[in-house]
Structure formats: C-alpha cells, structure tokens
Amino acid sequence: MKYGYYPGCSLERNAAAYNVSTMAIAEPLGIEFNEIDDWNCCGATEYTSIDLLAAYALIARNLALAEQLPDNGKLVAPCSACFLNLTKVAHQLEEEETLADKVNLALAEGKLHYTPGSIQVYHLLEVIFNDVGLDNLAKKVVKPLKGLRIAPYYGCMIVRPGYQRTFDNPEHPTSLDSIMNALGAFVVDFPMKANCCGGHMTQISQPVALEMLRRLLKNAADYRADIIVTLCPMCQLNLDAYQENVNAYFKTDYHIPTLYFTQLIGIAMGIPAEQLGIGKELVDARPALAKIGIEVPSEESVPEKKKHPKESLPMPTMSKED
Amino acid sequence: MSSTHNTSPRAPTFMDEVINHTPGDNRLANCIQCGTCGGSCPSGADMEHTPRALFQMIKGGFREMVLRSNTPWYCVSCYYCTSRCPQNIHITDVMYTLKRMALKEGYYRESSASEAPAFSSTFIDYVENYGRSFELGLATRYLLRYNPMGMVQMAGMGMGMLRRGRMDLIPTRIKGINQLKAILGKAKTLGGEV
C-alpha cells in the first residue's frame, strides 16, 4: 500500500512521537509512505480566519506538490487539523470552478498547478482501519494490551463534517474502538469520544479552554480509563501538556496519560517503547502501561453490565441500525 | 455560490455579503432558528451570542452587532453545528467568513476576544516567513507579546516540553519559501468573493 505523506508541522517537533511511531508501524503493516517534498504548513484554523484565498492557496500548494507524487492520488495526513484542511480544500476546489480558477491563478505565480479532483485525502486512522484492516492488524499483535482500560478519543475534524468522504459515524465513531479491541485492550464506552479538545482555545481564552479539557478528563476518569488514546497532535498537546493547568485551575487531580494510537499499536506489535517516542508525554504513561498483562477481574472489566432486576424492561440494542 | 440568494435583483444585503464571501452552498438563508448549533457548541456557553442568534442578526442586517461579537472567535471548528444542522447550513465556514469581515472592518478590536486575531496573525507571520508553524514557540512568543501573565502560568509546561525535546525556538524554513510568498502574494490580490 503506497501513499503520499503529509506529516504537518506538529509532527516535526511537539508530536514527533506520533511521527516516529507511525513510521515504526508502517513498514511491518505493509504501508509505504512517500513524504511530500518541501510541504508547507496547512494554516491550521488560523489562516482561513484572515484571508480565504491565501489560506486555500497555502493548502493547495501541498495538493499541487502531492499531485506530482507517484501515489495514485492518495494522500495521508496523521494530524486531524491538517487532514481536515487538505480534504476540505480538495473537495471545495472540485465543487467550485471559480474558486479553483482563482487558486490556480495564485499557484501559477509559483509555477504550480492543481487539477481539481486529482487528490483524495485520508487520515491515518482511515488507512489503518480500512486498508490495513482489523484482521491483518490482529495478526501482528504479539503483546495484547490486556488489562488496559482505554478511552478512545477521536476529537473533531476527523469524523466531521466529512468533506470528501464520511468513513465513520460523526456522532458515535467506532473505528478506533475496534482497533483498540483488536489490540486486546478493554475499550470503555467513552461518551465524549467525539467532543472537542478546544483546539487553539488555550491561546484565546484559558478559562474556556481549560473547562473543555476538564470535561474530557472528568469523563475519562469517571469511566476509569488508564489511558486516553488520540489521533491528533492538537488533542494530545491539550490533554497532555495542559492537564496540570486544568488541575491547578479547578483544584482537580487528574493524571491520565494521553498516547497516540500508533504508539499503542506499536507496543502491541512488540516494538520497544523508546522506538515509539514513549516518554515524551508530560503525564507519564509508564505506570499505566505497566498494567499490560495484568488480569482484570471480570466484573471490573464489564461495569456497565449490572444484573437487572426481574421487573426490568428489555433494553434495545444498537445493532438494529439500518 | 450555488445559493439562489445573490441572483435576486435587489441591492445586496449584509446576508448576501456573508453568503458571497463563504465558499460552498452555505444555505445560510435557510436557517429556521432551531438552535441546534447553539446547543451543540462546546464553547457556546461563553459566547456573547449563540450562532443562531447571530444568524438572525445577519438576516436583520445588524452589521456592527454581528462583527463586534466574540462568537466567531470562540468557534473551535469542531463542526458539531455543521454536521447536526437540520438545514445543512455550513455554520463553521460562515464563522470563518465573519472573522475575516470583522478583521477587515476593524470591529474585532471591540470584541471581548480581541486577542484572538492577534494570535492568528502571529501564527501566520510564521507561516508566511518560514512556510511552517511551530505552535509552542508561537505560543511563547504570542504570550510574551500579548499576555505575559499567561506566560508565567505556562512556564512549568514550557519547561516540561523543552526537556522532552517537544519545543522549538526557531521553526524550520521550507526551501520554496519564495515560491510560497509569491503564491500567497498573488492570492491576496484576488479579493474575498468566492
């Protein structure tokens, strides 16, 4: 499986752990990444707030460069914000001729051109869930994450709003859940799995941002999660680096490590922790990871299934989904 | 714009303007004021006006009231409103449009989120000069410039990040920075209407 690869700025430094772990698992999973040469920042959520066409041109430069790659138009971004920006612009340029023309006018200044419709943008999660597949993943597991209670955290932008495709339910996604199940972990039914981490709100209004993080941490704690697993540098940064600020601000005492899903896949595949950038997180993940292999008492592992009294009424199941 | 709105013969209203500056068929005219957006918004509780209220003001042509509001700046682009809206209005994109308009017309300065644009521009300064961003160095530079107290609060975290090699002090610069500058320069001359 060959893909064009757009790491994005975060993966260069603060989310380097995400990058190394992705690279570490790619090869054994039969994924070949071809990094866009001299890619530039996607503009995050900031550029569009200032100048629309500049923002779109900024992103389109990456698409134009990706178009030159020999990867049949499949471009992968591990960062949800980058993924959203790329897929959104790719989609809207295809949808609106006038917009595409203007953007190409700008690109021409740099001797570049993007053919609308030539690039499909994928998030890393989508690639591992759909292209690698759970079965192949399970085959590679040598160290099942038995005993770990994991809160799968999708955040936004990857499942919403689904510009080129919707690959998972925007309200109740399950792909990451099933990946973690495949690794042998116990996945808690994390209600806030698709809520927002606050994004750049930390820079705009600390109280607002910290409250949004507190909700997530509280919810994860309520479900007694050992680890929050993420697939976005921004989510990881906020939950990990700002956890202390949350505790300070709200007089709480959360210590929930936040890891990238690629790191946990790596561990399950038996790749040494240091090769997965574990240890770079501010909230130390080692105590939690130490639980791997410890048998969890069964009633512990299924706290949601309380014995119903005999008067109780039947409970509908999600399965009947059409 | 696939919106039938701007085909009408009458003089363009504030709403037409917002619609014409937003890519895609944003369907703003179809709002039924149900409040799904305001209810779904993770930062909705802190907004001066809920998105729904803002849309009604837009329809009413209350330009200043809208562009002074902190609402667009408190949008975290989580797209809950957009994917839940029963009228399929592209609310998040409309928020971006309102930010751009507020900046252009200087109203943001009166908004209680007046620092937000400063953050955005600090951010894009880097992007335009290096082709890459580095949110942490950025955060520090931004905080030093606009919010030294915040810097103090952040110090502990900053050290932690530095120690773990997760924080740059200078961003990497892309090779094609001049090419990028040329592209962005041109783009800025092409005007806001899409």
Next chain:
Amino acid sequence: MIEPRIGVYVCHCGTNIAGVVDVAEVSKWASEHLKGRGVVISRDYKFMCSSLGQELIEKDIKEYRLNRVVVAACSPHLHEATFRTATKSAGLNPYLTEMVSIREQDSWVHTDKIAATNKAKAMISGGVERVRYHEPLEPLHVPIHPATLVVGGGIAGIQAVLELADAGQKVYLVEREPSIGGHMAQFDKTFPTLDCSACILTPKMVSVGKHPNVELFTWSEVTNVEGYVGNFTVNIHKKARFVKEDICTGCSICQEKCPKKVIDDVFEAGLGYRKAVYTPFAQAIPNYPVIDKENCTYFQKGTCRACEKLCPTKAIDFTQEDQDISIQVGNIILATGYDLFDSRRIPQYGYARLANVFTSLEFERLSNSAGPTGGKVVLRDGVTEPKTVGIVHCVGSRDKNYNNYCSAICCMQSLKFAHLVEERTGAEVYNFYIDIRTPAKDYDEFYQRVLEEGTIFIRGKVAEVTDAARMAGEEGKIIIQVEDTLMGKQRRIPVDMVILSAGLEPRRDAKAVAKLFGISCSSAGWVIEKHPKLDPIATMTDGIFIAGCMQGPKDIPASVAQGAAAAARVLGRIQQKEIALEPIRATVNETQCSGCRICNNMCPYNAILFHEDRAVSEVNPALCQGCGTCIAACPAGAISGTGFSNEQVMAQIEGLLLLNLEAEPA
C-alpha cells in the same frame, strides 16, 4: 376527412397562465395564423373551467358549427373530463376535444414571458394539428365487481371496511400481523380528548371480526395483483397459523404454558415480551393465536409441543401449511400505515445506548394500562418512577439529515405524553420543541391545558442527550443539552427519563407495495395521490384507492375520514355497476397484417391472438389496455390505436414545430 371547424380556447386561469403568457396575443395569433388549418374561432377567457367558460364553448359549437375543440389551459389530468362533458352537452362527440397544458408545462415552469408566449402558440398549433385527426369514440364500459379488497387493518382500513360492509357490500380485509388494530391498538389515550384508545377502537374491531360481509385474512399478505379497475384478481398468501381457527376458543392456555419467551418488537415496541405462540394483545381480532415458527422450540429443536398437549380443544396443528387464496374484486383500498423513525439513526440522542431514553411508541406501551408495566410510568429498571422527564420533539422530522417533512402528530403526541407523565407520576416535565403545531379542532386548547398543568416548554431543537456529567447535579442523570432559543443561552437540563417523539416514515417496503399495486410513491415513499388537494384518496391507477398514513403522516381523525372517503368512492362505483373507460385500444387491420406475429409476444396482457387459419393477428379489446407497444412494433403498420394514432402524433409533431405555418410567429 370532413372539413375541420376548430374552436381554440385559451384560459387565463386567473393569473396562473395570464401572468406569464400573453393569452390575448396567443388567441389572436391562433385565429390569424391557424385559420388555414381549420381554426374558425379563437377566444381567451378568465376561467375556461367555470360554468360560464364551458357555456362559451357550447355556444360556439352550436353557433359556429364547430366539429373540433382545443382548450389551452391546465393539465388534461385535471380538466379533460370537464371539457369533454362541455363538448358532449353541445351535441359533439366528447373525444373531439384536445387539451393543451399551457399551465403545468408553460406558465408555471418558465419565467421569460416572450418565450413562454411563443411556446404556448407552438403547443396550441400542435394541438390543432392533432385534433384534426381525432375521431368520434365511444367509451368502453366494463362491469364493476361488487367485492372490495382493503389492505391493512389499522384504523383507516377498519373504517373503510365497516363503511363498505354496513352498506351491504362484500369486503376482504388483509392484515400482515396476527390481529387487526394497527398502531392505534398500541396507544393508551388519544389526543386531544384523552379518551381511551382501546375503548373506542375495540368495538370497531369486533364488528369487523363478526361482520357477515367481511372476510378477514390476518397473518396474510397480498402477493400478486392482476387485471384492472372493475375486475382485479388478487392472490393472498395466508401464512400457516398452526392453530385450527374453527376449533380454537381463544382460551389462551397455550400462551400461558408456552415455555418460549420472546421480546415483542411489534406490538410491545420492544418494551415487553410475548410467547412463541401468541395473540399480540388481549382484545386481538381474531382472538386465536399464531405460532411464530422462528421462535417455537418444537420447530427449532423438534421437541416441546407443550401447547399441543395442553390445548383443551386440540386446536394446535403443527402440520398446517401456508395457503394461497385467489379472490376477485372490483376495487382496492390500500391503508398500510407507517413505520416509526428508528431513533438509533441519531446517536447523539442516546437511544439504545442510554437505558432511560425511550421512543414515543415505547412510552405508549409504558403508559398503557394493558402494557408491560400496567400503565406505571417507570424507568427501564421497571420500578423507579422518574422525577424529571424530558420530551424531545422533531426526532427525525424537519431535518435534512433524516426526513425533510413534519410528521404532523408529534407535537400533539408530546403534549399528551406531558399530560400523562404529570398525571401518573407528578414528575417535572420539559418539552423541547422548534415550533408547537396544533392546527386542528381542540388541539390548541389541549396545549393550553398542558401549559396550565405546569409543563415547562423550552424552544430549541435538542443538540444532544448524554450521561457525561459535567457539574454538580448532573451525576447519575441524563443531561439534555439544548439552546433555549428564547433566552439565547445554552442550557443543560438533567432528567431521569427522555422520550423521543420519533417521526413517521413510510413502511420500509412501501416502494415494493406501490409496485405490486401499480401506483407510485414520492422519493420519500409516501403514495402519490391523484390530486394532492382535490383527490387525496385516489391514485393514478383507476380502481386503487388509499387511506391513512400511507398517503402521508396524519392523526387518527384524518385517517378515519380518509378511510370513510375511500369507501364512499368505491360504493359509488359499485352502485353504477359499470365504469366507463378511455376507449384507447389497438386494432389490427387484417388486410395489412402479414402474420409475422411480432406483435403477439409484445403484449403483457396476452390480448393479441393469432388466427392460424387466416394467418393474421387480432387484438382482444376486452384484454387490451391501450399501451400501444404493438402498434409501434408492427413492421407492416397494420395496427392502429385509437386516441394515439400515428397520424395524430405525426401531425402534432409538425404542429409543435410550426411546419404548418408559412412563417414563424413574431
């Protein structure tokens, strides 16, 4: 061909046509440019379909000795009959009239007045050329079989059945479930009067059950329909009940003794249990049970037979087999009802994830004195009474992500729920709505009453229902997050129970059913009426009528009215004993027929027979439906079709393209 003397009549339809098409100009143009084509007189008039308009035509026919009439107005599907009658009463054969639809096909769909006016001219020119080749015809009269088939035993179907049966006519009623009663039988109270649903429905069910003129087929489905208005042949597939209907006394011992308990997804809406041998509810009609093969231990494992052993009258018969019964009817009334929107499709509302989120139908059973809790309004644990309840409106309705339409009944239903909760538990009740819609007799008065009872109304479409507690007071509760749009503030309301007022949807198999009966439904799946306002209970297929929710979401009074209306229409038909059909049929000109037999297997009705002796084909007019496929197929051009002859179509083509004129209209 006798010299055509044609009258052209251009309708203004108020401003509907005149607002876009210059009718005066069109009529003037027709009299000038089509004079050479036989147009003797051309007029425009405000409402051609009005009695004055019709008299105008009749007067002209006599005065100007017209022998052809062209009316440029609305769609022939609306007023062809009207103008044919007018022509007839002036002593002219009604089939010498031609309608040109310059409203539906011109003024209503175009904005450019000049282009629209020119198009109207071309269309009239086409009509004039066509009408020249019209020939006087006599309608075909087919006898109406007096029996009627009603499909669906809900309140709409029941009403239709009783109207027909009480009028002394034979009715067959086919119901898919083991008992008639439909959704109404699941309810406890009905809005706005709050009278007990069972009390008003069961008497009707009983009279259906014992009516001498009604033949009831439950646990059955229609699998095939052939023929046409007046004479349909219908095949009914009757699933084996494994209970001898003639012996069973309905003592229900079998149900008590059956060891196999199953969740009842149909009548109890998944909130209660039934046995493998069951009648859906106590007052079921017919009251003898069915054995559901998929769940019966004997059918699955080959042992048990408890019911058989314990049945006092030995009515259980495991050897029973499905039957196919063929019946003859003259008319069919469809009343197959609706399905409830599946709330699982909106995960953020928590249904099937959060135990105490209920659907409206679940709550109907919960509040029903004959339901699983005996009418006690309690949480999913079966014992705890809720202290606060949130009722969510518009679940799956008025939402482009699910269904665009308003489901019409949810507002009143939610108000009813609010009242019932208040009455049964004294709990604090919240209603979350976008708009309160109470537009019928005594409906808004009921809203007033619920307001007085203290229900809290919050205007806002609920954003999400979650158990993720955020602050004190939310722990252990379900939180409804919503914007109170009248305050412009985001609110989180912690409650014990949530009721989702789920919308109404067409039956999952609506399209298949429509196809089976040769009618069409909208892309959503609601059946399309003959006319949305003037003929809501008829369909485009003659002899097939509709009633109740299958035509669109509606409440009980409206469903009853439609059932009765459909029955009245059918009774009228039966009384006339026969019906006049369009005389559109194909005929073979034997002298031209080469006997190639190409046409023979073109006909879906096997109406074309081949005479070996004379080596020619012949069309049986009784079987022919007039589609004209054989005409198009005949290489010798030996087959001609009344009403749509080659001459007529060819002439219309020339007319539409104004070949009949020297010059194009200015």
Next chain:
Amino acid sequence: MEEQQQFEPKIIGFTCNWCSYRAADLAGISRTKYPPNVRLIRLMCSGRLDPTFVFKAFSSGADGVLISGCHPGDCHYVDQNYKTMRRFALMEKMLVQMGFEQGRIKLVWASAGEGLQFAEAVTGMVETVRKLGPLDWHIRGQSNGHLTKELLLKEDVV
C-alpha cells in the same frame, strides 16, 4: 461563438401518460423552472414510441428528442418500458451512424414523484443540444446525412 450562445434549440419530448407526463405536471405544480425549449407529446406508454416519430421530429426541424417513461420495473403496463429501452439503444446507434452527435436524443426515466429530476434532465439536455448547435437536417441531406466542417461553417447554417 456569441451566436452559438444565442441559439435556442427546439426539442420534442415524448412522455408516457402515467409517470413522466405527471412528473412534468408535478414540476409545474411545484413551480420548478426549466428552459422553454422542450415541447412535450403525451403517449400512453413510452412503449408506444414508434421510432419513426423520432425521425419525423428531426426531419421536421427538431434539434433534439427527449424520450421519457416510468422507471424500469414501474411500468404501468407491466414491462413495456423495457422495450423502449431496447428500441432507444438501437435508435441512438443508428442516428450516430447517420452522423448525429451523441446527446441529440436522450432517454430519461421519471416517476410521477420526480418533477425536480424531470426538470433537471430537461435543463441538462437543452444545454447539451445548445452546445451541439442546430441540427440543420436539410444541410445534412446534401451531404448524405453526414455533417462536415465546411457545411457547418457556411453562413446560412449557423
């Protein structure tokens, strides 16, 4: 080029009585707009469409012919529209061989509920034929039915 844009094609449309004609009615009732270039002829069934009708339309000056009926499987006369489908394939092939461009003849299925879809199909076809330009049957006649550049470039053609 400009003249091309000003060219208003004439299109003859054949509909069946049960689905597509009622789709046209519905388009009217719901005031769905489409260009006035199409003039409809009602048949009882699209199966009634005699191929000679199509040739007649072209030879009488139509620039395009639209054929519409019930969706396959929904035919009011059981399955006659399948015959239409086959006939259409033949006609199209034949016309192309005669030098007609693709798109001058179009088959559209429209149920009685699809007023919007019908209007969109008409709009689409008008645009296609507008781009193709006039049919100019008589000119084709001169060139044995085959359209040549020279002929198209003639003043009197465009």
